[in-house]
Amino acid sequence: xxxxxxxxxxxxxYLAAGTAVLVLLVDLLLARPAATVAAAAGGAVAxxxxxxxxxxxxxxxxxxxxxxxxxxFGGRAALVAGLVALLVVGVLALSGPLLKAGQTPxxxxxxxxxxxxxxxxxxxxxxxxxxxxxxxxxxxxPLYVLVGLRRGSLASAExxxxxxxxxxxxxxxxxxxxxxxxxxxxxxxxxxxxxxxADDALLDLxxxxxxxxxxxxxxxxxVAAVPFHAWAPATYDGAxxxxxxxxxxxxxxxxxxxxxxxxxxxxxxxxxxxxxxxLAALTMTVGNLVALRQRRTVRLLAWSSVAQAGYILAPLGxxxxxxxxxxxxxxxxxxxxAVFFVLLELAAFAGVVALRPAGADGGTLxxxxxxxxxxxxxxxxxxxxxxxxxxxxxALAGLFAKVTVVRSLLGGGAGWxxxxxxxNAVLGLAYYLRVxxxxxxPAGDATAPAxxxxxxxxxxxxxxxxxALVVGFAPQVVLDLAGS
Amino acid sequence: xxxxxxxxxxxxxxxxxxxxxxxxxxxxxxxxxxxTVAAALTLVAAVALVAxxxxxxxxxxxxxxxxxPWHAVDxxxxxxxxxxFHLGVDGISWPLVVLTALLTLLxxxxxxxxxxxxxxxxxxxxLLLVVEVGILGTFLALDLVLFFLFFEVILLPMxxxxxxxxxxxxxxxxxxxxxxxxxxxxxxTLFGSVLLLVGVYVVVAAAGTADIVALxxxxxxxxxxxxxxxxxxxxxxxxxxPLWPLHSWLPDAxxxxxxxxSVLLAGVLLKMGxxxxxxxxxxxxxxxxxxxxPVLGVxxxxxxxxxxxxxxxxxxxxxxxxxxxVGHMGFVLLGVATLTATGIQAALIGNVAHGIITGLLFFxxxxxxxxxxxxxxxxxxxxxxxxxxxxxxxxxAAVASLGLPGLAGFWGEAFAVVAAVEVGGALWLTLAVxxxxxxxxxxxxxxxxxxxxxxxxPTPAVAGLRPGLAGAxxxxxxxxxxxxxxxxxxxxxxxGVAEAPVEALVGVLR
Numbered sequence: 001x002x003x004x005x006x007x008x009x010x011x012x013x014y015l016a017a018g019t020a021v022l023v024l025l026v027d028l029l030l031a032r033p034a035a036t037v038a039a040a041a042g043g044a045v046a047x048x049x050x051x052x053x054x055x056x057x058x059x060x061x062x063x064x065x066x067x068x069x070x071x072x073f074g075g076r077a078a079l080v081a082g083l084v085a086l087l088v089v090g091v092l093a094l095s096g097p098l099l100k101a102g103q104t105p106x107x108x109x110x111x112x113x114x115x116x117x118x119x120x121x122x123x124x125x126x127x128x129x130x131x132x133x134x135x136x137x138x139x140x141x142p143l144y145v146l147v148g149l150r151r152g153s154l155a156s157a158e159x160x161x162x163x164x165x166x167x168x169x170x171x172x173x174x175x176x177x178x179x180x181x182x183x184x185x186x187x188x189x190x191x192x193x194x195x196x197x198a199d200d201a202l203l204d205l206x207x208x209x210x211x212x213x214x215x216x217x218x219x220x221x222x223v224a225a226v227p228f229h230a231w232a233p234a235t236y237d238g239a240x241x242x243x244x245x246x247x248x249x250x251x252x253x254x255x256x257x258x259x260x261x262x263x264x265x266x267x268x269x270x271x272x273x274x275x276x277x278x279l280a281a282l283t284m285t286v287g288n289l290v291a292l293r294q295r296r297t298v299r300l301l302a303w304s305s306v307a308q309a310g311y312i313l314a315p316l317g318x319x320x321x322x323x324x325x326x327x328x329x330x331x332x333x334x335x336x337x338a339v340f341f342v343l344l345e346l347a348a349f350a351g352v353v354a355l356r357p358a359g360a361d362g363g364t365l366x367x368x369x370x371x372x373x374x375x376x377x378x379x380x381x382x383x384x385x386x387x388x389x390x391x392x393x394x395a396l397a398g399l400f401a402k403v404t405v406v407r408s409l410l411g412g413g414a415g416w417x418x419x420x421x422x423x424n425a426v427l428g429l430a431y432y433l434r435v436x437x438x439x440x441x442p443a444g445d446a447t448a449p450a451x452x453x454x455x456x457x458x459x460x461x462x463x464x465x466x467x468a469l470v471v472g473f474a475p476q477v478v479l480d481l482a483g484s
Numbered sequence: 485x486x487x488x489x490x491x492x493x494x495x496x497x498x499x500x501x502x503x504x505x506x507x508x509x510x511x512x513x514x515x516x517x518x519x520t521v522a523a524a525l526t527l528v529a530a531v532a533l534v535a536x537x538x539x540x541x542x543x544x545x546x547x548x549x550x551x552x553p554w555h556a557v558d559x560x561x562x563x564x565x566x567x568x569f570h571l572g573v574d575g576i577s578w579p580l581v582v583l584t585a586l587l588t589l590l591x592x593x594x595x596x597x598x599x600x601x602x603x604x605x606x607x608x609x610x611l612l613l614v615v616e617v618g619i620l621g622t623f624l625a626l627d628l629v630l631f632f633l634f635f636e637v638i639l640l641p642m643x644x645x646x647x648x649x650x651x652x653x654x655x656x657x658x659x660x661x662x663x664x665x666x667x668x669x670x671x672x673t674l675f676g677s678v679l680l681l682v683g684v685y686v687v688v689a690a691a692g693t694a695d696i697v698a699l700x701x702x703x704x705x706x707x708x709x710x711x712x713x714x715x716x717x718x719x720x721x722x723x724x725x726p727l728w729p730l731h732s733w734l735p736d737a738x739x740x741x742x743x744x745x746s747v748l749l750a751g752v753l754l755k756m757g758x759x760x761x762x763x764x765x766x767x768x769x770x771x772x773x774x775x776x777x778p779v780l781g782v783x784x785x786x787x788x789x790x791x792x793x794x795x796x797x798x799x800x801x802x803x804x805x806x807x808x809x810v811g812h813m814g815f816v817l818l819g820v821a822t823l824t825a826t827g828i829q830a831a832l833i834g835n836v837a838h839g840i841i842t843g844l845l846f847f848x849x850x851x852x853x854x855x856x857x858x859x860x861x862x863x864x865x866x867x868x869x870x871x872x873x874x875x876x877x878x879x880x881a882a883v884a885s886l887g888l889p890g891l892a893g894f895w896g897e898a899f900a901v902v903a904a905v906e907v908g909g910a911l912w913l914t915l916a917v918x919x920x921x922x923x924x925x926x927x928x929x930x931x932x933x934x935x936x937x938x939x940x941x942p943t944p945a946v947a948g949l950r951p952g953l954a955g956a957x958x959x960x961x962x963x964x965x966x967x968x969x970x971x972x973x974x975x976x977x978x979x980g981v982a983e984a985p986v987e988a989l990v991g992v993l994r
Contacts (some may be wrong), residue, residue: 392674393618393637403565403629403681410685415712418685422678429674433667437647479564 009060009073009125012051012081016121019043020114027107033099037092040110044088044117051081051121061127068189073125075484076335080124080257083339087250088117090346093460094242094353100454101359104149104240112142113246120254128189129178129215129266132258133171136222139254140167143247147239155361159238166221166231174218180211181266190265197268212267216275219262222255223309226283236302241362244298245349248305249342256312256338263316264331277317281420284310288427297352298362300431304389305345307428312337314405314421318412326412328483333408336475336482340401343471344388347464351382354453354461365435370443378453381465383436388468390432391425396472404479488536488555491529492571495581495620498526499588503613512606516596519609523589526616530585533573534981550700550767550992552985553626554578561630566694570627575981576763576832576989577623580755583839584623586967587751588616590960591744594847597956598854600742602649608744611641615748622756628684628694631764635724635756636677642749643670649742652857665740672733676723680760683716687768700767701992707771714772717765718780724757727780727817728787731810738806739859743850746802750809751843755835758816762828762989766820770993773823778911780821781904785915787814788922795929801852801859804933805845808885811926812838812897818919819900822912825990827903832986833978834896837884837971841893844881844964848874851957852937856945861933866942870949875938877961884968886930887923891972895979897923 007014019040026039054060055078061069091113099106119138126132144167148160182188184207185196202208217228224232236244263272287307294300315330315337352362355371355378372379388395391402402425409418453461471478502522509515537554553572561569573581591612599605614637621634643666651662688694690709705713723730734754738746766773791811798804816838819831851874852867853859867875884891887898901923904916971977 387640392640393633394614394640396633399633399636400562400565403632403685406681407565407685407688410682410689415682415686418682422682423675425678426671426675430667430671433643433670437663440648476562476564479562483564 003063006060006062008054008057009062009071011054012047012073012078012121013118013125015043015047015050016085016114016118019047020111020118023107023110023114027111033106036106036110037099040114041089041092043114044085044092047117047121048082048085048089051078051085054078055082063127068127068187068192070127070131070189071125072127075481077124079335079339079481079484080253081121083253083342084117084120084250087246087253087342087346088113090350090460090464091242091246091250093456094245094350095240096456097353097358097454098240098242103151103359109146109149112146116140116142116146116246116250120250123254124257126258126261127191129181129193129262130188132190132261133174133178136219136254136258137171139251140222143243143251146243146246147235149243150238150240153238155238156240157238159235162231163235170218170221170228172218173214173221177211177214177218180207180214184208184211190261193266197266203268203271209271212271213275215262215267216259216272219255219259220279223252223259223313224255224306225279225309225313226286226306229283229287229306232306233299233302237296237298237362241298241349241353241356241360244302244362245346245353248301248349249346252305252309253338253342256309256334259313260316260331260334269327273317276313277414277417280310280313280317281417282310283307283313284421284424285427288424288431291431292427294365294431296362296364297368297435300365300435301345301348301352301362304428304431307424308341308345308389310424311402311405311421312341314417315408315412317417318409318414323412326408330408330412332479332483333404336404336478337401339478339482340397340471341389343464343468344385344395344398347385347461347468348382348389350457350461350464351378351385354378354457355382355451357451358454365438368435369438369441372439373443375453378458378461379439381461383439384465385468386432386436390429392429395468397468397475400472400475404475486555488533489557491533492555492557492573492624494529495526495533495585496571496617496624498522498529499613499616499620502526503610503617506606506610506613509606512604515606516592516609519613520589520592520596522613523585523592523616526620527582527585527589530581530620533578533581537981549697550988551626551697552988553697556626558626565629566688567629567633568627568694570630570695571624572626572697573624575983575985577759578981579832579836579978580623580752580759580839581620583755583836584616584619584752586963587747587839587843588612590843590963591747594744594956594960597954600649600744601654602742608645608649611645612744612748614641615645619752619756623759626696628688628696628699628764628768631696631760632677632680632684635680635760638753638756639670639673639677642745642753643667645745646737646741650740650745652853662740665736668733669737672723672730676720679716679723680720683713683720686713686716696763696767700989701770705769710769710772711775712772714765714769714776717769718761718776721757721760721765722783724760725754725813725817726757726810727783728790728810728814731787734809735803735806738809738846739800739802743846743854746806746846746850747843750806750846751839754809754813755839758813758820758831758835761817761820762831766823766993767989773993777821777823781818781912781915784814784817784821785918785922787811787817788919789925792922792925792929796925796932798929799861801849801861801864801933801937802846803859804861804929805842805849808926808929809838809842811922812842812885812893814922815897815900815919818915819896819903822900822903822907823990823993824903824906825986826899826906828986828990829979829982830896830899830903832982833971833975834900836978837892837896837968840964840967840971841881841884844877844961844968845885847957847961847964848878848881852878855949858945861936863943863945864937865940866938866946867949868938869942870946871951873951873953877965879934879938880965881968882930882934884972886927892968894972895975
């Protein structure tokens, strides 16, 4: 059998993979750090443009067996691919000071980041479980090394090992679940699985329940949902700051997209809905409660991003209802929240990187005291991002994100979960406000030296903030993209 | 775009532009002048809104909706979230809009003269204008989601005003106290507004629209939806108003906030709660309102009594005034809870009167604290001897606050009681009697305040005072004194415009 391959649909994946190869060659042949970083950034921008161009042309399917396709590049895939590529550009900008400090090998850093981007680009288009799992692994595998790249740091090595072990276990679980699903249904394509599992006789098999549970649990590890979250704070705190930023934005987005794909197309909503609702409620509550007690900046952001994962999952928990319209709204809401979130999270990390000395870790919260008085613009941008994460005006992007989630929950008849989200928003404000107020507090006696933020970091922060502002006034753009 | 639509947009756009202009003006003093000018222009636009009213009456057909705005602007914003930029003004919101614009102008003008320690005057004025945008937007919004949006806008600027410019002194204990007060305010208020968010979308999900004009009167919502929506919305507004037992953020916030912050907080911020109750909670879920009215009435009377009793035991000036707000807002809520035209009119005029009088009281308390550096009642006696004008004004404001006939405070409290009697039945009669008793207690604690502060021998803190008042102080206070008199003598200033919309609202409640 000869398969026709639609290379246009694969263009973004080619571009991403090509970026990785290009970075490797540039590093080998030119051996100039600036050129390597430029190649990576250029490639990532090209990938984003390619994804947008291909996505604009309508849905394209390839690697098909009959009606089932393993690679479906539509509007949502384009959004995910473009976003991941742009996040890579942002993270590269944040890495400027780290790479200049000389502790980190530039070529390897950029190559691994580009590899991870390839996984993210393919992920959105994955049409079967194996493609999906391979894409998620391609996204995560380079991160094991990236997390451990801070040479001579014990915390970094520990973080890498924790992350590696947990992630491998999670992947194994997902794979086992996929295998069991195959055993039960004989299918691996998401849409075919969805059709097969609509059959009640299959659903009643205990094996099906186990398989579904394993797939969901494995992917819940990737988004660091409670009770599969324990790796995240240690890993984020040990990793270099830009890598932590990547982990909490692109990598988390990847996990969400994978979960979304599986839940939307393959698994029966009647089974996953209640489980995900519970998972979401637990995740946001535990994340927020623990974040209240954090004293280290990155750990606070890590726990808060655990809580945010709960908000993202919440709409998926409203699936218990049978109405396909409300379900479509819920999926779009989850994705829209994720988009708003990665934007604000990137801005928050950019702010922290900008306020910290080159190559330093996140430090304690007290080291940020009075930072906004020393750097009014950077401090204001960081405060803006934090307020946005808390979901309050003037950062309308964050407010609309919360509104989107609550609306989808109430439209989907999950009022109790909407109340949980609401109460958690109050919990969240308690610590975001503490950090934001700390930025404006009088500096006290411990005056940190005023470091000039690197130009690339400041640019990334500015771009993220401006985009967040614009999206805050025109949230319909994101809602349309997420709903397509 | 008609002139009325232009005015509506201008009322919101002027403070926004003013805040931006203030932020962009580098020199502190010049920036404060710019801010004050913006606030003044906003007031002009707000007052001008009354021109051309009545045109809305002819525009509708045989079964007119219960909300008939004089002017309205309706533009799409975020269709995906059912959010439209829908503004409108009618007789219920207009007095509050004018009051907000006036108090903000007075606060900005006051900040020209004195900036509390803690931060730059420029930033303070900019924040005041942002708060004004939020309050005005809340009063003008005719879209539930937009209403929620503006409701939330106030939160962080007000927090910043309390923490940045509030309290007394820079010693760690004082800094800690105002930070705690600010955080308490922010968390409590956010708790209220997230419930509002859930309540709003309960309504929107059931009705498919967020248009307050279309929704007022129930719009075919099922009983269950109405009960759920009213519960959520009422709790949300009860936090803001604040209704006992959800009031505990208020004394701390008022005590710690700087003078201008307290004036805005007590003067208009609390009104967002009672206004929301009338316009949104009662209007959108009338069946829920009828169901919950007895509970609301009991809580309102409890607030009156508890607030008055606490006031009798207070030893600190600003804290006493803050707690008196709990009692006064209790009268307003009692008026709303009766769900009669008399009661809602009483609530509206009570709102305005409380804004005027408590605004004045907080200005005076701030002036006394600035001069004597203490707010403890026992350290303040004999103010009459050394500062007769200040003490005279304080006596005027206190007497107005206790509801002396002829001054603004009278109408709201008296007619809330009358409305409760009119409803009849054992419960409401009991509530009316208890509320009247609360009114007597109000007189008791305010007279006690006067006796402690103005009479007696001057304490060391008071003995050194000079009798004069600064020009800026007079400029800030005189409009409030005059308004307290005017509204007291001619309540039709407020009731005249509010009568028709209140009748229309009560019409759909039955």
